[in-house]
Amino acid sequence: MLVAAAVLLVVAFVLVPGMVAGWGSDGGIGDEGELRGALRVAFVGYWSSGAGEFSPALDEVVEYWFRYHVIKALIAVVLLGVLVALASVLWKAVGRKGDSGRGRRIVLGTAGAGVTMFALVALVAVMANVQGAVAPYASVLPMLFDEAVGPELAGTLEDVGRQLAASAGAGASPALDVMIDGFTRYHVVMAVIAAVVAVGFAVASVVLWKRRAGRSSGERRVLAGSGVLAVGLAVVFLVVAVANTTTVADPVPALRALFDGGW
Secondary structure, three states: OHHHHHHHHHHHHHHHHHHHHHHOOOOOOOOHHHHHHHHHHHHHHHHHHOOOOOOHHHHHHHHHHHHHHHHHHHHHHHHHHHHHHHHHHHHHHHHOOOOOOHHHHHHHHHHHHHHHHHHHHHHHHHHHHHHHHHOHHHHHHHHHHOOOOOHHHHHHHHHHHHHHHHHOOOOOOHHHHHHHHHHHHHHHHHHHHHHHHHHHHHHHHHHHHHOOOOOOHHHHHHHHHHHHHHHHHHHHHHHHHHHHHHHHHOHHHHHHHHHOOOO
16 A cells, blocks of 8 residues: 555656646646746846846746645655655564565565665655745746757846846845845755754664664664664755855855856
8 A cells, every 4th residue: 555655646746746736827837848938938028127026927937836846845745754654664574573584584675775765765855845835936947047048038147147247146136136035045945954854864863773772683783774874864964954054155156157057
């Protein structure tokens, strides 16, 4: 049942968000290609207006992207829970005293390792989609560069780059101020999420290590291995948190890198 649920959730993660997010779209956005096209047209118009408030066209794009990420985040959370439960069942079976057959334990251990890796991917998906939902404008900006740009958009992007280089965030146009604020929020969110996840893995490593007492040798090996993995993941996510905090402290260079094609 857990395997079937995981497969269905993976399919839903791929297919459902774009479809459901499109239901609330007044601008006819129904897939990634339409979103990209709508974004490019809306961004050019918004930037040329010089206003800070989103134009109706750009607001529609950002709202679609917000709904898209909320739906993806919810599906990813459920998928993460299913995968964690499945991994727990498998690892308990590996370490359980009395289970017969080394071959059986190898098969269960391989399956447990695979499910654990998928669970980590689901965790990253949760983090990325929460980040995208909280800062949808910054999240959608890379789609401006996904494919070759036309002359009108190219000119707009060059103007953004010139303003970033000239102003470094000070005295910029209202539209650029909004962009910098959104980009900063985008990295604040990931810094907070990554820090919380790092602390969670650090606590989990301590709990796993303490649970080794009184267990069978197989269970102790599984718990010890899980504890080491948790420590390693805590370090990885701490690095992610620090990197995003550094960007928050000075967001303009990273934003310039985006418009220079380096994000």
